[in-house]
Amino acid sequence: MRKTGVTSASTDTTTGGGAGWPCGGGLNLGVKLNVALLLSVVATNLVSLYHLSLRAATVPPPPLLLQQQQGGAGDEEELALIRQLDAIRAGVSQLNHLHSSSPPPPPPPPELLLYSRLAPVASACSAHPDLLHRYMSYTPFASCPDDALSLAEPLLLRGCHPLPRRRCFSPTAPASASKLLPTDPFSPLPDATVRWPKDANCKSFSCLPPSLGFDVARTEAARFLRARGPLDLTAPQLLRLASLSRAGPIRMGLDVGGGTGTLAARLKKLANATVVTTTMNLGAAAPYSEAAAARGVVPLHAPLQQRFPVGDGTMDVVRAGHAVNRWIPVAALEFLWYDADRALRPGGLLWVDHFWCRRSDLEGVYAAMLRRLGYKTIKWAVADKSVAGGGGGNSGKDEVYLTALLQKPFS
Structure with a gap:
């Protein structure tokens, strides 16, 4: 009978049966049951932890001695979790107390206030919205307005520096002017290197006062x-x-x-x-x-x-x-x-x-x-x-x- 049983078990293992041997195909079923049991235990612990955290956050826990009198050996894990939650809550309360009792932030240093009156920090551009709006009103990817003297320098002089960048092409002097640049810095300056404004009184260097x-x-x-x-x-x-x-x-x-x-x-x-x-x-x-x-x-x-x-x-x-x-x-x-x-x-x-x-x-x-x-x-x-x-x-x-x-x- 033992020999027949062994042969039968060998045959069942090969064919995937296992009907005649208690540890054959039943092994997979046992693993599945263990996994299911493990998942249920984890889920139960998570749910218990959630409820315990709610209770710890809303209701003060009873003294440890009272918990030990009311609970048995099965409540030891719950008591350990409660102790951990107590410690966490005490730490959070301490941090909140320290934060609430900390002194207010110091006032800005006098140097910053002084310089802010001279040249407003981080707000110089927004302090002149009319000039800034006109300076930033342009057609992107096209030629920039000819506003270097009418808008750019007034903004610079009012403390708006650096100027906001623009996605346009600034006007420049003609390319032929580069051929006239002197090699000696004390040679006469070529007038073509400057884009003289149309309404300027002087349109040459010789016109300007020495x-x-x-x-x-x-x-x-x-x-x-x-x-x-x-x-x-x-x-x-x-x-x-x-x-x-x-x-x-x-x-x-x-x-x-x-x-x-x-x-x-x-x-x-x-x-x-x-x-x-x-x-x-x-x-x-x-x-x-x-x-x-x-x-x-x-x-x-x-x-x-x-x-x-x-x-x-x-x-x-x-x-x-x-x-x-x-x-x-x-x-x-x-x-x-x-x-x-x-x-x-x-x-x-x-x-x-x-x-x-x-x-x-x-x-x-x-x-x-x-x-x-x-x-x-x-x-x-x-x-x-x-x-x-x-x-x-x-x-x-x-x-x-x-x-x-x-x-x-x-x-």
């Missing part, structure tokens, strides 16, 4: 080469003072309000230095950006209240030209000096060139502002503005010029 810096072949060719008085600092003197003060060679520089880029052109010829010039055209009267570019130097179309678009500690010299004067609000001017400090490398030179103000404000306001930088004074010269400018006597306004060359500490 005092504005566009007579590059004569007036500008003498600048930074010959000193007419104690206020002037020539480019050779700058290079020599930089060497004597251990500032090192001047390779990189920033000329703030540098007009047509004469200092950049002069240092490029003398020391092969790269100097970028911040410019503003200020309407149709003076195309400074186009003139500087035609001379082969880099113009940065940026207002004075904008953070200098250069890296920290990268400049060997920063010069503040005639555009930097007492008309700038005192707080805004102080931000400018500290941004120049940010841009200067250790040992770099800050050149304040012909800064003019009232004599009564020089020591109490502007000189004190510069001395707060803690720089070494290499040159400090003050002269009456009207006499230094060739006016032939005091103008009655008691205004003075200041030229200073200051060196940033090495540490």
